[in-house]
Amino acid sequence: MSIWLVDAYAPPRGPCVVVAREPSPTSRRRRAQCKIGSFETTHPRQHVSNAFQTRIRFPRAAFAFAACAAVEASRLVQVAVAAALMSLDLRDTTSGVVGAVFNVYAGLPFDVVKVRLQTQSPTSVPRYGGLVDCFAKTVQQESVRSLWKGAIPALSSAIVENAVLFSANGALKRVFFGAGESLSTLDEALVGSASGLFSAAAITPAEVIKCRLQTYAHAESMGIWRCTQSIVKESGVMGLTAGLGAVILRDVPFNFCFFGLYDYYTAKFMDLSGIDSRRELHPLMVLASGGCAGATSWTIVFPADVIKSRMQVDTRLTFQAAVRKVWRVQGILGFYRGWSSAVLGSFPADGCLFLGVEMTHRLFAHFESNV
Incomplete structure (x- = not known):
């Protein structure tokens, strides 16, 4: 995902020029290691397996995966409870x-x-x-x-x-x-x-x-x-x-x-x-x-x-x-x-x-x- 920045060297009286700056090599390497944002959040197991398979080395990434898993698990519990309540006869x-x-x-x-x-x-x-x-x-x-x-x-x-x-x-x-x-x-x-x-x-x-x-x-x-x-x-x-x-x-x-x-x-x-x-x-x-x-x-x-x-x-x-x-x-x-x-x-x-x-x-x- 590109990061948009305003060019600080644009001419003072001309319009602002918005350019797309590519991620740095360090960002690319970390993103490849952590895979953050590169997959759909479909099931908590996917987050957990992704975390282990990519061998997370950064605490922030670990917290990100844990948060995703918790959110998805909570969503699934809510869906299950709602389904049970809807099934009451x-x-x-x-x-x-x-x-x-x-x-x-x-x-x-x-x-x-x-x-x-x-x-x-x-x-x-x-x-x-x-x-x-x-x-x-x-x-x-x-x-x-x-x-x-x-x-x-x-x-x-x-x-x-x-x-x-x-x-x-x-x-x-x-x-x-x-x-x-x-x-x-x-x-x-x-x-x-x-x-x-x-x-x-x-x-x-x-x-x-x-x-x-x-x-x-x-x-x-x-x-x-x-x-x-x-x-x-x-x-x-x-x-x-x-x-x-x-x-x-x-x-x-x-x-x-x-x-x-x-x-x-x-x-x-x-x-x-x-x-x-x-x-x-x-x-x-x-x-x-x-x-x-x-x-x-x-x-x-x-x-x-x-x-x-x-x-x-x-x-x-x-x-x-x-x-x-x-x-x-x-x-x-x-x-x-x-x-x-x-x-x-x-x-x-x-x-x-x-x-x-x-x-x-x-x-x-x-x-x-x-x-």
């Missing part, structure tokens, strides 16, 4: 909300029992002897309604979680695989695990409040707002994010197994029924596929859920401290306390979740075909 969000309502009211009694079994003191005489004993004592001492204790925060948590989960799942499929593409079981599992990152961040505050309300016998009189105030007073605003690491550790592998196994089970039912589309599956087969996927996935990730519950009830516990405390007092069996209630509850809850999701998609398809 209201049908995915609505189906997630409907599935969440089905999920909560079908599985909340088992969830209440699971949390109580997980968080009872291991050093004193256990308050509950097991799943059936916990159900019986809860109903006798606190009424049947207590089995749905924490329903409002549980419902809000489930709606947020599943709306985000299924919205992100649908958007990621369209961004990386295209609309209408049929995915393999592994692809379904990978997209599901990536979606779990978004849902984990969204649900943690509601999960903390739900665990507090489910654990304390007189929490119902406290209410959601007073429970939130109590958590903030004890641990600050960050107390509402207690157990986030454990939630991520639970949800990412859980959703990997959950979506992958759901795809696997529905494929098997489709083969048995001789049909080609999941939309044609009988609702009972959808219910069974979701239930089996949920029960299997919970078994795999249950230790992380135990740690998550401990951290959210006692917000002062760190992840490592919670693991050490369970291991020291209860051993390996402590990581599976409440497993039976979780697995028994996950079958109807997760079965109803996918049933709600699939039926909502079918309803949208029916309306679209008749419009």
Whole structure:
């Protein structure tokens, strides 16, 4: 690129003469070594490889390449985020909300029992002897309604979680695989695990409040707002994010197994029924596929859920401290306390979740075909 200069020796009364001065030999040599400005900025990798291939010897050139790479990387991230946002579909969000309502009211009694079994003191005489004993004592001492204790925060948590989960799942499929593409079981599992990152961040505050309300016998009189105030007073605003690491550790592998196994089970039912589309599956087969996927996935990730519950009830516990405390007092069996209630509850809850999701998609398809 030529540098334009005004000739200082132009006649004083005549017009200014503008001449193009060629780069000096030193400038040519440095430009050949650094290649600055000699290529299109298309991808950050091009800047990095150019920097290494030309063996940059000058700090300014290194900074120039780094700046170009950073700008291009930032641009690509913005494009990816914009593409994901543009790929959001209201049908995915609505189906997630409907599935969440089905999920909560079908599985909340088992969830209440699971949390109580997980968080009872291991050093004193256990308050509950097991799943059936916990159900019986809860109903006798606190009424049947207590089995749905924490329903409002549980419902809000489930709606947020599943709306985000299924919205992100649908958007990621369209961004990386295209609309209408049929995915393999592994692809379904990978997209599901990536979606779990978004849902984990969204649900943690509601999960903390739900665990507090489910654990304390007189929490119902406290209410959601007073429970939130109590958590903030004890641990600050960050107390509402207690157990986030454990939630991520639970949800990412859980959703990997959950979506992958759901795809696997529905494929098997489709083969048995001789049909080609999941939309044609009988609702009972959808219910069974979701239930089996949920029960299997919970078994795999249950230790992380135990740690998550401990951290959210006692917000002062760190992840490592919670693991050490369970291991020291209860051993390996402590990581599976409440497993039976979780697995028994996950079958109807997760079965109803996918049933709600699939039926909502079918309803949208029916309306679209008749419009």
